[in-house]
Amino acid sequence: MNTEVVTINQDNIDHGAIKRAGEIIRRGGLVAFPTETVYGLGGDALNPESSQKIYSAKGRPSDNPLIVHISKLDDLYKIAEEIPEDALKLSEAYWPGPLTMIFKKKPIVPKETTGGLETVAVRMPSDKTARALIEASGGFIAAPSANISGRPSPTSAKFVCEDMCGRIDMIIDGGDSEVGLESTIVDFSEGKPVILRPGFISAEMIQSVLGVYVGTDPALKHEGDRPKAPGMKYRHYAPKGELTVIYGASDRVVEKINSLVSEDIRNGYSVGIIASSENAKKYREGTVKPVGSAGNNEETAHSLFRVLREFDDENTEKIYSEAFDEKGVGAAIMNRLLKAAGHKIIDLTKEDL
Numbered sequence: 001m002n003t004e005v006v007t008i009n010q011d012n013i014d015h016g017a018i019k020r021a022g023e024i025i026r027r028g029g030l031v032a033f034p035t036e037t038v039y040g041l042g043g044d045a046l047n048p049e050s051s052q053k054i055y056s057a058k059g060r061p062s063d064n065p066l067i068v069h070i071s072k073l074d075d076l077y078k079i080a081e082e083i084p085e086d087a088l089k090l091s092e093a094y095w096p097g098p099l100t101m102i103f104k105k106k107p108i109v110p111k112e113t114t115g116g117l118e119t120v121a122v123r124m125p126s127d128k129t130a131r132a133l134i135e136a137s138g139g140f141i142a143a144p145s146a147n148i149s150g151r152p153s154p155t156s157a158k159f160v161c162e163d164m165c166g167r168i169d170m171i172i173d174g175g176d177s178e179v180g181l182e183s184t185i186v187d188f189s190e191g192k193p194v195i196l197r198p199g200f201i202s203a204e205m206i207q208s209v210l211g212v213y214v215g216t217d218p219a220l221k222h223e224g225d226r227p228k229a230p231g232m233k234y235r236h237y238a239p240k241g242e243l244t245v246i247y248g249a250s251d252r253v254v255e256k257i258n259s260l261v262s263e264d265i266r267n268g269y270s271v272g273i274i275a276s277s278e279n280a281k282k283y284r285e286g287t288v289k290p291v292g293s294a295g296n297n298e299e300t301a302h303s304l305f306r307v308l309r310e311f312d313d314e315n316t317e318k319i320y321s322e323a324f325d326e327k328g329v330g331a332a333i334m335n336r337l338l339k340a341a342g343h344k345i346i347d348l349t350k351e352d353l
């Protein structure tokens with residue numbers, strides 16, 4: 001299959017190109033498109049065959065449901081039931097934006113889209129190209145991240161093409177993704193809201209709107225437990241190289257990574273380091289990739305997946321990453337980083353005991 005790549009600037013939208021992309025989706029084809037989180041792989045959410053095509057293009061297990069993207073609140077009522085007041089409060093505060101909410105589904109949403117579940121995940125993205133495409137496609141786009149299953153989510157059209165060129169009809173290039181991590185997922189299908197996947201909209205931001213404590217699915221911290229978002233059980237975001245995360249006081253982490261890197265290099269490995277910009281110059285060997293200033297988690301979120309993919313492109317065999325502060329969006333960064341590392345960590349705070 002020939003994949004057409006079209007550039008669209010969200011501040012000056014080419015409506016002719018959007019119309020063509022919308023027609024591809026209406027006909028049952030697939031279009032990858034930019035959103036503020038990461039690039040999505042879009043098909044008609046109400047067409048079971050489109051969802052099946054998404055699973056096969058990604059190599060994604062079919063029990064892992066897709067998020068349905070809408071462009072206006074009215075459309076939420078067409079696909080979801082029992083929408084609680086708290087969900088509407090969150091939609092008012094954070095939609096359009098990087099927040100997904102889960103509700104009981106209406107029969108119009110096929111089981112192929114929801115991975116066999118009776119619930120549906122819904123998000124209204126803020127990217128203007130994404131919203132124009134949703135409208136042009138009939139209002140409901142099912143879109144997981146536009147990567148081959150298991151690889152880091154793509155934050156640019158170049159990364160989408162690495163995985164998807166030849167497998168889908170079109171890629172819309174809208175530049176680098178602003179947030180760089182997937183949306184926060186909040187489940188409302190069992191009454192009380194629960195965070196199933198941390199994201200840019202932090203627990204603190206959700207609690208400040210709802211005025212109550214909102215918990216995170218405990219299975220995210222206990223390996224072996226079954227998470228409520230089926231996707232969270234799969235190994236994810238994994239670079240090809242072996243990634244290890246090092247916890248501890250900043251200077252000791254630098255010292256430890258320096259000694260691990262020099263041993264690996266002596267043994268003939270190519271080695272990469274993921275560091276805060278403040279620490280980057282303290283590393284003596286290896287390829288250092290700064291991901292942002294310590295304490296500026298937004299910058300780190302924006303860069304993390306790009307850096308993991310760059311290490312793949314460079315065939316890096318061993319990667320060491322500093323651990324980042326878990327406040328705010330830091331919880332999402334550490335969730336993705338630990339999954340990418342398959343939970344391989346060195347905890348220097350424990351070695352002190």
Ligand code: AMP
Pocket residue numbers: 064065066067102114117119120121143144145182183185196197228229230231232
């Ligand atoms: P992705 O679109 O690649 O970011 O993945 C979507 C995530 O949302 C996966 O982790 C899914 O398991 C999760 N998800 C989507 N729909 C549901 C649902 N109805 N119930 C629970 N988790 C869901």
Ligand code: MG
Pocket residue numbers: 144145153
């Ligand atoms: Mg994904």
